[in-house]
Amino acid sequence: MININTLKNRREKLASLIHFPIVLWSGKSASKNFKANHYPFRASSHFLYFAGIPLENAAIRLENGKLDLFMDNPSSDSTLWHGEMPTREDIAVQIGVNNAYPLEALKDTIDGVATIPVQDIFTYEKQKAILQRPLSINQESKDIDHQLMKAIISLRLTHDEIALKEIKKAVDVSVEAHKMGIKSTKKCSTEAEVRAVMESYIISQNMTCAYNSIVTVNGEILHNETYHNLLKSGDLLLADVGAETALGWASDITRTWPVNGQFSSSQRDIYDVVLAAHDACIEKMKPGIEYRDIHLLGAKIMAEGLVNLGILKGHPETLVEKDAHAVFFPHGIGHLLGLDVHDMEDLGDLAGYQEGRTRSDRFGLGYLRLDRPLKAGMVVTIEPGFYQVPAILNHPQFKEKYNKDINWDKLQQFSDVQGIRIEDDILVTETGAEILTKNLPTQAEEIEAMMIK
Numbered sequence: 409m410i411n412i413n414t415l416k417n418r419r420e421k422l423a424s425l426i427h428f429p430i431v432l433w434s435g436k437s438a439s440k441n442f443k444a445n446h447y448p449f450r451a452s453s454h455f456l457y458f459a460g461i462p463l464e465n466a467a468i469r470l471e472n473g474k475l476d477l478f479m480d481n482p483s484s485d486s487t488l489w490h491g492e493m494p495t496r497e498d499i500a501v502q503i504g505v506n507n508a509y510p511l512e513a514l515k516d517t518i519d520g521v522a523t524i525p526v527q528d529i530f531t532y533e534k535q536k537a538i539l540q541r542p543l544s545i546n547q548e549s550k551d552i553d554h555q556l557m558k559a560i561i562s563l564r565l566t567h568d569e570i571a572l573k574e575i576k577k578a579v580d581v582s583v584e585a586h587k588m589g590i591k592s593t594k595k596c597s598t599e600a601e602v603r604a605v606m607e608s609y610i611i612s613q614n615m616t617c618a619y620n621s622i623v624t625v626n627g628e629i630l631h632n633e634t635y636h637n638l639l640k641s642g643d644l645l646l647a648d649v650g651a652e653t654a655l656g657w658a659s660d661i662t663r664t665w666p667v668n669g670q671f672s673s674s675q676r677d678i679y680d681v682v683l684a685a686h687d688a689c690i691e692k693m694k695p696g697i698e699y700r701d702i703h704l705l706g707a708k709i710m711a712e713g714l715v716n717l718g719i720l721k722g723h724p725e726t727l728v729e730k731d732a733h734a735v736f737f738p739h740g741i742g743h744l745l746g747l748d749v750h751d752m753e754d755l756g757d758l759a760g761y762q763e764g765r766t767r768s769d770r771f772g773l774g775y776l777r778l779d780r781p782l783k784a785g786m787v788v789t790i791e792p793g794f795y796q797v798p799a800i801l802n803h804p805q806f807k808e809k810y811n812k813d814i815n816w817d818k819l820q821q822f823s824d825v826q827g828i829r830i831e832d833d834i835l836v837t838e839t840g841a842e843i844l845t846k847n848l849p850t851q852a853e854e855i856e857a858m859m860i861k
């Protein structure tokens with residue numbers, strides 16, 4: 409939903425934070441083997457935030473809240489292949505532009521402008537050539553680009569009403585896609601078939617995937633992007649699939665379910681430990697709470713659960729202090745969500761980490777992507793997981809360090825649990841938190857019941 413007032417409001421807020429002009433490029437998709445056969449286009453999220461729609465090969469110039477648009481009108485050749493497209497002037501009206509010019513005119517108005525480097529190399533090289541200077545996201549720099557990044561982060565960290573509507577639209581489609589994936593699994597014979605069920609629903613809603621789907625019986629491979637495995641009775645299937653709206657807003661959900669419709673007792677034991685961590689973290693969320701403390705709470709509940717199952721030995725808090733939990737839960741508890749699935753991570757840790765904070769080199773904290781106090785209006789994921797990663801469990805250094813903390817014989821009894829993750833999207837409210845993905849069950853019995861129907 410394009411809402412000119414919201415776009416103008418975002419532009420005015422930015423103008424109140426910085427006092428120099430800026431130019432944001434949208435980017436351009438790369439071609440495959442010939443010009444017209446290209447990879448899907450995805451506009452830069454910073455551009456989308458202020459322009460509202462994914463215009464390819466365009467730029468906007470913002471100064472004092474006023475927005476000028478730079479893009480070329482479609483050529484007659486383009487009309488032949490792509491049909492009648494809106495003109496620059498049509499788009500200017502649609503998104504509330506002050507003046508609209510051909511792209512060529514941009515070079516005459518770039519004195520003293522700040523920008524943010526885009527991801528695609530073609531546009532990135534163009535940005536540097538037009539501005540005649542290097543571009544980087546160097547966190548030490550205090551130049552105007554850096555000031556712009558910080559200003560945009562301060563806006564995008566919390567979401568306005570229109571952004572939340574879009575995120576909720578993406579969430580609703582993802583919830584339905586997961587339900588369809590869960591319900592269809594018993595009829596599917598490969599990971600690819602379940603992925604197809606889930607993604608085809610997303611596509612049918614005129615959305616795309618916000619990231620490459622993970623639909624795997626090897627849930628211990630955290631970002632597994634292969635889908636060739638056969639589904640076997642006794643396997644767990646982990647699906648991390650999220651839709652993105654046509655205007656670029658993301659969702660991100662993970663569920664793990666038994667291929668045959670029933671968790672084994674060992675799978676159920678671990679599932680409930682992960683769910684306990686998930687629930688405890690969400691319960692704790694409210695403005696002012698440090699996300700790092702949420703992560704550490706998740707780690708403690710995981711450690712507690714694994715001690716109760718006899719897999720870890722010792723006191724949960726001591727185990728977390730020495731990062732023993734991270735042998736099984738090596739990633740962070742989640743991340744920011746917005747126009748990108750790891751929102752604003754194109755800026756390194758500038759968005760995720762509060763000023764003055766840097767990533768820890770601790771095994772149990774190094775993959776924490778967000779280290780800020782929570783604020784009302786933020787949307788974050790909560791996604792604890794348990795994994796048996798051979799590269800960790802067989803690593804000589806970890807084996808030696810954590811040998812006495814792990815009951816290896818006991819662990820063998822959980823050999824049918826490769827990876828379990830439960831992930832929801834959470835809006836921080838004035839008083840607590842709202843689970844945007846609440847319509848997708850998390851309880852093991854509820855998931856099993858969905859598979860019977």
Ligand code: GLY
Pocket residue numbers: 619648660661749
């Ligand atoms: N859902 C994929 C990720 O968070 O990396």
